[in-house]
Amino acid sequence: MVILFAVTFTINFTMLNMETAPPGADYGNYLTQVDILQGNDLRGLGLRHQPVFFVFLDLLTMVFDEFTALKVAAATVFSIIIFPFFMLTKKLSGSYLAAEISTAIFAFFISYTEMISWGGNPNFLAFSFLLTALFFIFEAMGKESAKNLMISGFFLSLVVGTHMLVAIFAFGSLTFFVILYAAFIKLDKKVIKRKIKSVFYLPLSVVVFSLPYVPFYITFFRNSSKEIVTFRLLELQFGDAQIAESLLTFAKFFVIIAATIAGVFALAECLKVNKSKGLLISSLFLAPLTLFLITVQPLRWLYFLPIPILLCFSISLGNVISDIRQVKKTAIVVFAALFTITLAVQSVAVAGERFGDATNFYQFIKDDEIQALNWIKTQTPPNSVFATSGFSEDVGGGGNSYAWWVEGYANRICMFTGDLEFYSFQFERDQVRTTNNIFAGTYVVDNGKVKVTESYPAGLNNPQIWGYSKDRYEKLLTLSDFKNQLFLESTDAPGTITIAPFYSQNNTSTVQHHDSGANITVTYENSQFSVTRSVTLDKSESAVHLVYRVVSKNSTINQLKINLWSLFKTSPQNCEVNSEGGVSLLGKTEAGDVKVVSQIQQTDGKLEGVKVFFDEPGICEPVANYIFRPIKEEFYVHFKIEVNTPNTGEDGQIVEFYDAYVLLRELKIDYLLVNRNRDGELQRFLSDSEHFTAEFQNKNVIIFKVSK
Secondary structure (H helix, E strand, O other): HHHHHHHHHHHHHHHOOOOOOOOHHHHHHHHHHHHHHOOOOOOOOOOOOHHHHHHHHHHHHOOOOHHHHHHHHHHHHHHOOHHHHHHHHHHHHHOOHHHHHHHHHHOOOOOHHHHHOOOOHHEEEEEHHHHHHHHHHHHHHHOOOHHHHHHHHHHHHHHHHHOHHHHHHHHHHHHHHHHHHHHHOOOOOHHHHHHHHHHHHHHHHHHHHHHHHHHHHHHHHHOOHHHHHHHHHOOOOOOHHHHHEEEEEEEHHHHHHHHHHHHHHHHHHHHHHHHHHHHHHHHHHHHHHHHHHHHHOOHHHHHOOOHHHHHHHHHHHHHHHHHHHHHHOOHHHHHHHOOOOHHHHHHHHHHHHHHHHHHHHHHOOOOOHHHHHHHHHHHHOOEEEEEEEOOOOOOOOOOOOHHHHHHHHHOOOEOOOOOHOOOOEEEHHHHHHHHHHHHHHHHEOOOOOEEEEEOOOOOOOOOOEEEEEEEEEEEEEEOOOOOOEEEEEOOOOOEEEEEOOOOOOOEEEEEEOOOOEEEEEEEEEEEEEEEEEEEEEEOOOOOEEEEEEEEEEEEEEEEEEEEEEEEEEEOOHHHOOOOOOOOOEEEOOOOOEEEEEEEEEOOOEEEEEEEEEEOOOOOOOEEEEEEOOOOOOEEEHHHHHHHOOOOOOOOOOEEEEEHHHHHHHOOOOOEEEEEEEEEHHHHHHOOOOEEEEEEEEEEOEEEEOOOO
């Protein structure tokens, strides 16, 4: 086991050490918790996670620099678990060899290589404490002992002090065990009284040893959001693409299939031989599966399933090894040995491949980001407040992919964008809501069913149309003034056609808003034309009204092209164009089916054509292209864009209006940290030199100073 620990630690540390900083935003957050332990609490809210892991990490930061300490802590936590797992599997299987093989597979299990990449260190440390507690519970089943139960209670209290989800899993499993035990094992009254008296030591010791963690839980429940207790029966929150990718990965990893099949037979046998042990292992299956079906973020509970699966697998493998020793047939022995070796090698190979992919996927902080973090550390006042939308538009868990590093490493408060469901504390949810609106656009209009964002004075992503679907907004459609075009014939050069974007440096905007509606109007003007674009949203419709007015000056407008860019994927079969210029796009987002219908309400020009273009074959994000020919010098076209989603918004509420400049002042934000891959946001801030000044930039990130 010592050799396996050394190998596991070396592999884990080497993979994490491929970049200067470890992957995953959580690692940055862990530095924040260490700072709080050391008395540097930026927000003044106290420790926001259970303390046991962070006490260990704090000790490491006294020996190593921050990045090395994080890597050593992670490699240690994900390696030391082999000892309690080996003890437990040896206890259950009765075979040293079966325990070794099962432990090796567990150490390199594919879901745990993913877990170390995003930073599930407290979770995994709590797994070690849980496995140790289970070992002593199984010991107590063999021989009733107050000592074993008290030791088990101590390790369960460490679970309580390390990670909340593991604590819920642990006590959920024990609750299932009590229910199953009462249902399937018949005992006389004397035995029941004796067992109740004996088992009482377990909860008593858990309560006593957990007392140091009471202040944390008081702080947690005082600051946590009521929204986190929402239950969603059979409402799985992940997309088809993610399911397909996961199934493909797990299909290659046949260890899971083999171990599960073997586990079913082993569990059945265990229930026959020792019902108590069998029922406890059954409870380890039932708890995560039940939580998977009824809670928000169901995928989190799947990380617990390898524990009962591989416990059962070790029992099955122990039985096989025992049978082989009794039969003593060379062919069977060779076959079993080859199968076991193949199983172990395949598990390590696939887990290693996934480890590399995961560390690359979650590597948000590279050399450019570290350079920016060091600049923040040394060149900004300690009380500066930052805001960020994170790594890129395609990768990461939102703005926290940068923000947690800004707080943990650079020691500056940082607001961030994100999905509300991932945050437990009310202050985080409130700030995420506000920061989402800041980065969504200069102006944001929201009627609870549809949201419109305007990126003025930039010429990209203006406006964007969002649909409210299952507790959050999804981007559905955008128009870009810089990409919509006029075809002009100058009066000074007849016959020469010039292609000009609507967008012009000479621009103005006006905003009107009240409780029942809002209008945002932008005008672009140059020597040849002026274009006025008006966007209207009121509280009674799941639709946006979009009006373009074009006036020619010293030129003739031959043609007007307007593009509506879909921000969700669909196929040609789900697109319809009617004879009156209506375009219907039906597709899927992470929240479910959506439908966007664009209709021409009025125009005093001639519609020459409407087409829907697909840049790639099959499913992709299409663009609807409208071509108009003006009949006179002044021309207008009025679109109505209807949004249909699995809507849970409420009818009749007021229209909310948000001004990003006002929100920035309210949150007292001094700087914005923007990744260059987020092109729409970047162009918006670069175009608005009145309010944002680039103070630091390199190849990957730009830091803007916010003008007050």
